[in-house]
Amino acid sequence: MTDLxxxxxxxxxxxxxxxxxxxxxxxxxxxxxxxxxxxRLLALFIGISSLLYALGLLNFSAGTLDLLRTSLTEQIKQSISSINELLQGS
Structure with missing residues (x-):
């Protein structure tokens, strides 16, 4: 018998x-x-994401999440600095 x-x-x-x-x-x-x-819509979303994960297309590793977090913080910093420049310029 195979393992699950x-x-x-x-x-x-x-x-x-x-x-x-x-x-x-x-x-x-x-x-x-x-x-x-x-x-039904939620079941469709969960079913598709489960199948994609099982196929390996939705596999997130810790390195991917760290890269996403650092790029997100960089984008937030850049947007805050551009907003400050716009506010000070007007």
Missing amino acids: TPNNSFLIAGIIFITIAVIGKSKLAFIEINPGFFG
Whole structure:
């Protein structure tokens, strides 16, 4: 028997959420699934992101997050300095 790795878990969860988004209102034995419009939209978003993560397209590492954080702080500093220049110039 194979082990259930996180990659397989995201693949299974993605398939389940995509199925809920596509089918919508249904009955499974004694369980009724009726997510509504926003529930189906949320299930579609979660399903697609789970499948992308399982395929490795949405894999974020710590280095990527650090790079994102430093670039974001640099952009904030630049925008604050440009706003200060505009305020002092007028």
